[in-house]
Amino acid sequence: MCVRTEYRPSRVSMAEHPDDLAKENEALRAEIARLQNATRDPSPSASSPALQLSILKGLRSVLDAADELLGLSDWDHFCRRAVELPREQLGIERIALALVDPDTSTVRHTFGTDLQGRTTDERHFTCTMPAWCMDVVRELSMGRVRWRFVDRSLLADEGSREEVQGWVAASPVHAGGRLLGMLFNDHAISKRAPDAVTQEFVLLYGSLLGNIIRRRQAQEAERKTAEGLRATLEAADELIGITDRDLFFKRAVELARERLGLERVGIALLTEDGERIRPTFGTDMQGRTLDERGDSLPLDDAWRKLKERVAAGQSRWVHLADYPAGYFKDNRRVELVRSWLVMTPICAEGRLIAAMSNDAAITQRPLDETQQDLVAVYCSLLGNMLRRRSAEEALWSTEQRHRQLYNQAPVMMHTLDREGRLVMVNDYWLSALGYTREEVLGRRLREFLTAESRRLMEDTVTMDLARTGESRGIELRIFRKDGQVMDVLLSETAERNAEGKRVRSLAVLTDITERKRLEEHFRQVQKIEAVGKLAGGVAHDFNNLLMVILGNAEFLLERLDRNDKLRESAAEIKATGERAAALTRQLLAFSRRQMLRPETLDINQVVTDVHKLLHRLIGEDISVLLSLETQIKPVLADRSQIEQVLMNLAVNARDAMPQGGKLIIETAEVELDDSYTRTHPVVVPGRYVRLCVSDTGAGMPPEVKERIFEPFYTTKEKGKGTGLGLATVYGVVKQSGGFIWVYSEMGMGTTFKIYLPV
Numbered sequence: 110m111c112v113r114t115e116y117r118p119s120r121v122s123m124a125e126h127p128d129d130l131a132k133e134n135e136a137l138r139a140e141i142a143r144l145q146n147a148t149r150d151p152s153p154s155a156s157s158p159a160l161q162l163s164i165l166k167g168l169r170s171v172l173d174a175a176d177e178l179l180g181l182s183d184w185d186h187f188c189r190r191a192v193e194l195p196r197e198q199l200g201i202e203r204i205a206l207a208l209v210d211p212d213t214s215t216v217r218h219t220f221g222t223d224l225q226g227r228t229t230d231e232r233h234f235t236c237t238m239p240a241w242c243m244d245v246v247r248e249l250s251m252g253r254v255r256w257r258f259v260d261r262s263l264l265a266d267e268g269s270r271e272e273v274q275g276w277v278a279a280s281p282v283h284a285g286g287r288l289l290g291m292l293f294n295d296h297a298i299s300k301r302a303p304d305a306v307t308q309e310f311v312l313l314y315g316s317l318l319g320n321i322i323r324r325r326q327a328q329e330a331e332r333k334t335a336e337g338l339r340a341t342l343e344a345a346d347e348l349i350g351i352t353d354r355d356l357f358f359k360r361a362v363e364l365a366r367e368r369l370g371l372e373r374v375g376i377a378l379l380t381e382d383g384e385r386i387r388p389t390f391g392t393d394m395q396g397r398t399l400d401e402r403g404d405s406l407p408l409d410d411a412w413r414k415l416k417e418r419v420a421a422g423q424s425r426w427v428h429l430a431d432y433p434a435g436y437f438k439d440n441r442r443v444e445l446v447r448s449w450l451v452m453t454p455i456c457a458e459g460r461l462i463a464a465m466s467n468d469a470a471i472t473q474r475p476l477d478e479t480q481q482d483l484v485a486v487y488c489s490l491l492g493n494m495l496r497r498r499s500a501e502e503a504l505w506s507t508e509q510r511h512r513q514l515y516n517q518a519p520v521m522m523h524t525l526d527r528e529g530r531l532v533m534v535n536d537y538w539l540s541a542l543g544y545t546r547e548e549v550l551g552r553r554l555r556e557f558l559t560a561e562s563r564r565l566m567e568d569t570v571t572m573d574l575a576r577t578g579e580s581r582g583i584e585l586r587i588f589r590k591d592g593q594v595m596d597v598l599l600s601e602t603a604e605r606n607a608e609g610k611r612v613r614s615l616a617v618l619t620d621i622t623e624r625k626r627l628e629e630h631f632r633q634v635q636k637i638e639a640v641g642k643l644a645g646g647v648a649h650d651f652n653n654l655l656m657v658i659l660g661n662a663e664f665l666l667e668r669l670d671r672n673d674k675l676r677e678s679a680a681e682i683k684a685t686g687e688r689a690a691a692l693t694r695q696l697l698a699f700s701r702r703q704m705l706r707p708e709t710l711d712i713n714q715v716v717t718d719v720h721k722l723l724h725r726l727i728g729e730d731i732s733v734l735l736s737l738e739t740q741i742k743p744v745l746a747d748r749s750q751i752e753q754v755l756m757n758l759a760v761n762a763r764d765a766m767p768q769g770g771k772l773i774i775e776t777a778e779v780e781l782d783d784s785y786t787r788t789h790p791v792v793v794p795g796r797y798v799r800l801c802v803s804d805t806g807a808g809m810p811p812e813v814k815e816r817i818f819e820p821f822y823t824t825k826e827k828g829k830g831t832g833l834g835l836a837t838v839y840g841v842v843k844q845s846g847g848f849i850w851v852y853s854e855m856g857m858g859t860t861f862k863i864y865l866p867v
Contacts, residue, residue, distance in 0.1 A: 765806030
């Protein structure tokens, strides 16, 4: 049976029954009250025993029906039994249950009874509340509960859909003064007249049913809320892991549909000035995700109302009952149908930054307030996530800038933890030492230091950091990956936590290897200069003394007879004096005090002439190879001194190759520019003739190479060298305005490079 929604005056004359029904209703109410009192005070009653028995039986039936309903969990089965039990327990011929929502003015039928007394499924039938239902709502609000007749023509056979003449009684299903539904019953099968006593039991049954339904609705709402909260948190949990901003909004829209059961959802951002919106993603009329990104759009009425509510501290949502639903496409809104629309604010720290809109334009389903509460929770979580994302993006941007500055700094930088392990190194640090980041991170810095530097770190740097929080200007030696040692200048600053404990430290390393080499070279030059001045002064005075000795020796040899025994002694004095004079000339050459006779020289010609003499000087086991560049410009130098330089270097090479080898002499004209002078500060930029003398001998260790130009320094056995050969070479080259460098490694031979200005 179905009840039509419109209200029409009953075609059953109420004059046939009204007085009798009213009297029976009053008698029934009085008897129920008396029976309730009798239960508490079982005094004799004057009531009819048959009526009393009928009432007790009816009350028991109502209570039994309510008891069974309390034990049912499935909602559809509950509604079916709610219709069947009055027929079984109270003898109602036909009855139907419809649920009512006064807030939305909707009536949703559940189950009813056909003309054969069978239960019928009427859940597909939904309609608008009739006017008399509004009367019931008002009466309930005033505490008045009663059943009533409705239009007899509203009764229809579900099978034939034909109207059946007769009466229909409507009893409210209520709880707490709120209308939850209506029970419609009649006797269309037997055509019996209405029974006021039975209708009162139906009224009582409706009251119990309403309380049961309210409890079930509360439980169902609690269950749905719990499930909705769980789904909301699961959706938020997925969104937290999304780093891409566009994917974040796309999934936020999709998850609102998937997890919260919303039909159509869209998210739009509010611009910084709060005057325009920027759509992100939405839903089309087929329920598919739609990319709505584009230019910003002006605010519409819904957005303006939402802004007003948020500004007033009302941050729930805005509900518009009749709104042109659609979607954004090509920077404009496409309107399709009219539907209700809910705009839920997305706020960050109380400031409106975005909004989620949802509607039911596809199904026109009514708004579910519990569901919308979950949407509000979801949007609150979105606001927190967006606020955190903005903070993280700002922090990330700052960190990226700092990391970029850190990595691109033109000095070596590293960060150590409390245990001295490397937790960060910049690119310059890696390139300077030749390591990869994977090879160094997590290792202790001391693993890369020499033993002396490790002690310095522990004794000085660690103590400085503990005492003052910084350590500056500490010279350390650190190993490169290729095994070479780099000299660095360390400055380190500690970073402390809120408790003042050091958690890490940042260090800057400056490569001072070249500076140390230049300083050492400068010290060597100074030492050679000092020795040269001393040797020059001594040689000058000694040369004056030798002139006297040699002069007197010549005088004696001229005066002494050839057979005189003293002649041999005088000759020895002269020979020794001459050797001393030669040694003095070498000292003067080293000190650059000897008299030079510079002339324009073709270095290639000088080398060619000296080459003819070298075979007798260095022996047959050593082959001499020449590599002379043609058409080089001449230099200004003393020919005899340049020849002496070549002879001294050849002798030095011979001594380095006792088993034989190769002596290579090369010439070339070169340009020494600013880049060369940066690593060789004593050199003046310009064009030079380069004279290279190389051997394939044993080479020299670093400690020997540092001292080879010192006068009287020699590695030869005693009596086999004066230590002035290379000192003389150094002095001649310097006095000629040139420069000399030596390159040597153990087992790799030695090369002397002489640069003479053209």
